[in-house]
Amino acid sequence: MSNDPTHQFLVNKIVPIEIGGIDFSFTNSSLFMVATVAVAAGFLYFTTSQRGLVPSRLQSVSEMSYEFVASMLRDGAGSHGMKFFPFVFSLFMFVLTANLIGMVPYFFTVTSQIIVTFTLALLVIGTVIFYGFFKHGFGFLKLFVPSGVPGALLPLVVSIEVISFLSRPISLSIRLFANMLAGHITLKVFAGFVASLGAFGAIGVAGSILPLLMTVALTGLEFLVSFLQAYVFAVLTCMYLNDALHPGGH
Amino acid sequence: MSVTPASAESTPFEIAQAETPADTHAAQPAGEVHTETGVAHGEEHASGVFPPFDQTTFASQVLWLAITFGLFYLLMSKLVIPRIGGILETRHDRIAQDLDEASRLKAEADAAIASYEQELASARAKGNAIASTARDEAKAKADAERAKIEASLQDKIAGAEARIAEIKAKALADVGTIAEDTTGALVEQLIGAKATKAEVASAVKTAAGE
Incomplete structure (x- = not known):
């Protein structure tokens, strides 16, 4: 069981809760969501408690993440997009922290659960649709009608635009989920090679050097992927919010 | 819904636990078996379902994600973002204030230099004025002296000329x-009379x- 690369994605109940026949148990997934919130919020809160005019190193990290997301949002969605800053910042920090916590051995990776990434993606698209209609009414539908397209091509272009819009939550969620899942499985498989080859004596130990090196390299890569996927998730969120803010601005 | 080797191994164990007839289990899709067993036994998620696609966990995960992410959003928007924004703004203001102070001091220094220059120029002008006044006075005095001497010389000349x-x-x-x-003597000598x-x-x- 411990060699099963998918074992790490198992959701185990810690406190069983059932409401109206639906299972709402507090699971290891819930535990690590709580841990993600605690770590991210705690870090951001306590590193900035000094409010230093000249920041300490950790305060710089918090300020850098703030300015990083702020510039990302400003570039992606313009200065009007800054009203979504708390949302994008929360998304980025949550996904990043969840990804990084998942890198600790034996820890659960919240973002390797498709339902988690899909819920976050639906939240993003829901915000886009809600705000788009709230702000522009039916003018939001101009999003699907790019300007300067000849009339004959319009039905085709509009249907492509609609399909691409509908596929956004799927691509957004699967991108993050699949990256985290595949990375963790790969790590587990290569690490498993090290252990199982080591059982075959001296030759096995010698042969396990290569997968060990691979594991080390992949660990580095996975840290990069953890950051990159959080960044990609946030950048795409900014771009989608831009559509809600400026539907005609293709 | 891929069936991993590990979950395949655990299937007999699971059947025993769930008390599902073997023939029913074979006929049913893996997901459905799981749904039955998952409710009864918490540990049975390693059934035929690939763990991340195990739908029995979805409701719980969505609920807890909503709770935790909602809390996180609140913490960020009410506490952390205003604080970091405040820090950055304070720093920005402070830098702007320092720059203002620096430019004010520079303006002050420029004004001081300008007033110094002006003072210097006026002092130089005053010095020049004093010098020229002194020169004029000296010249006037010298002229007066000369005129007096000339007059007295003129007097002397006039006196001398009068005497001459x-x-x-x-x-x-x-x-x-x-x-x-x-003539008398000559006449006397010549004519004797x-x-x-x-x-x-x-x-x-x-x-x-x-």
């Missing part, structure tokens, strides 16, 4: 007398008148 004229007149007057005496004074004087006068 007097002496000359006297001398000229003496010349007439000498001429008369000489004494000419009268009046005759000699009129003769001299006639000769001098020519």
Whole structure:
């Protein structure tokens, strides 16, 4: 069981809760969501408690993440997009922290659960649709009608635009989920090679050097992927919010 | 819904636990088996379903994600973002204030330099004025002195000229007398007779008148 690369994605109940026949148990997934919130919020809160005019190193990290997301949002969605800053910042920090916590051995990776990434993606698209209609009414539908397209091509272009819009939550969620899942499985498989080859004596130990090196390299890569996927998730969120803010601005 | 080797191994165990008839289990899709067993036994998630696609966990995960992410969003928007934004704004303001202060000090320094220059220029002008006044005064004094000396010299010259004229007149007057005496003596020597004074004087006068 411990060699099963998918074992790490198992959701185990810690406190069983059932409401109206639906299972709402507090699971290891819930535990690590709580841990993600605690770590991210705690870090951001306590590193900035000094409010230093000249920041300490950790305060710089918090300020850098703030300015990083702020510039990302400003570039992606313009200065009007800054009203979504708390949302994008929360998304980025949550996904990043969840990804990084998942890198600790034996820890659960919240973002390797498709339902988690899909819920976050639906939240993003829901915000886009809600705000788009709230702000522009039916003018939001101009999003699907790019300007300067000849009339004959319009039905085709509009249907492509609609399909691409509908596929956004799927691509957004699967991108993050699949990256985290595949990375963790790969790590587990290569690490498993090290252990199982080591059982075959001296030759096995010698042969396990290569997968060990691979594991080390992949660990580095996975840290990069953890950051990159959080960044990609946030950048795409900014771009989608831009559509809600400026539907005609293709 | 891939069936991993590990979950395949665990299937007999799971059947025993779930008390599902073996033939029913074989006929059912893996997901459905799981749904039955998952509710009954928490540990049975390693059934035929690939763990991340195990739908029995979805409701719980969505709920807890909503709770935790909602809480996180609140913490971020109410606490952390205003704080970091405040820190950055304070720093920005402070830098702007320092720059303002620096430019104010620079303006002050410029003003001080300008007033120094002005002071210097006025001092130089004053010095020049004093010097030229002194020069003018000295010149006026010298002129007055010279004029006075010239006047006194003029007086002296006039006095001397008057004396010279007097002496000359006297001398000229003496010349007439000498001429008369000489003429009288010459006449006496030449003709042996004494000419009268009046005759000699009129003769001299006639000769001098020519």
